Amino acid sequence: MKIETQLPESGVGFGTNNRGASGEFQFGQQSTIDAALAVGTAWNAAHPDHPFSIGQISLKGGGPMPPHLSHRLGVDVDVRPVRKDGKNARVLITDPEYDRARTTALIDLWWRKAPVQLVLFNDTTVIGAGLSRPSPGHANHFHVRLRMRGATIKIKDRGSDVAELQTKLGIESDGRFGPGTAQAVEDFQAGHGLIPDGVVGRDTWKALGIT
Template sequence: MTDSSPVPQDKRGFFMLPQMPEESGYYTYGTPFGGRGQYAHVQMLNFIFKLEHGWSITEERKIGIGNISLAEGKKFPPHASHRSGLEVDIRPIRKDGLKQPVRWSSKDYDQAATQRLVNLIWQTGMVKKVGFNDPKIANATYMNGHDDH
C-alpha cells in the first residue's frame, strides 16, 4: 500500500523532498526537521531521483540528502545560498553505512565510495559544481564548511 497524502508544496511551486521512502536509495537529514528545509525545484528533485536510482543499482548504503531550501526561499542561516531550490547538501559515504554525519578526515569515511558518488553526480549531467573538502576527491571544489557534506 502506498501513502496517497499530497507532497507539501510552497508558493513557488517547489515540492518538499519525500521523507525517507523505504524503496529509495536515499535518506533525509537536516534542519529544520521534518523536511522543512528540503523544498526543491523540480529540476533538483529530478537530479536527486536520478542520482539515488543510479547509486542504488550497485550500492546498499543510502545517500544522505540534507538541506535544499526553506519554503518560499526564505533566508536559511547559516547558508549563504540554499534559497533557489537548486543547491543540496549530500553527505559523504560512511564505511559502516550508518545514517550519520562523517567528516572526510574520519576513520569511518569511505573515500573510494565517495569518489564513486561524486563521479555519479557529474554523470547525471545536471550539476555545475560539487563542493567538498577532501583534497583527494577529483572534480570537487573546496568550500568553507564542507568537510562533512
C-alpha cells in the first residue's frame, strides 16, 4: 500500500498540529486519510464548536519517523484530546481544560467510523470503557492505529471494516466482530469453497467483492 496521500491542513471537523513546515509529517495510506475525513465529518455534525486536532501520521513513502517507534506505515494517527474551550492547543489529561466527555465521545467515534486496530491513551476512564489501552507518553494525545484496506479481521475486532463486512453478509451491522459474525463468516466461507475458519483474510474479502 502506498503512503502518498497528504492530510489537508484543516477540514470539516478537524484541524492539525505538529504537521511540519510543508505538512511532511502528515502522509498516510489513502484509507487512513479517508478514515480521518469520515471521522471529521461525523464529529462536526455533533460537535461543530470543538474540532479535533490531528498530529503526526507518517512521512511520504513511510519509514522511521523519530522519536516514534511506529508511524512507519501510514496507518498511525496522533490526535489531541479535546479541550473544553474548543481550541486547537496542547492539553494534558490532568489539565482543568481537558474535556473528558468529548474526548471519550471522539475516541468512540473513531472506533465506529474507522477501521481501528487499537487506541493508546492513558485516561483511566477511557481505558475502563474499553476504548483504549495505556502506553507511556500518551497523556497529551491519543494514538489511533488503523488496519490497512483488506487487512485480516477476526473475532473480537471492532471498526468500520467489521461493519462493512456485516453489511456484505446481510447481518446486523454494529461494527463488532462477535460469535454471530464469526458464524456468518463461516457459513459464507463454506458456501464459497473457502476454509470455514471464521477469519476474514484476503480470499474471503475477495469472495465478498471487497479488494
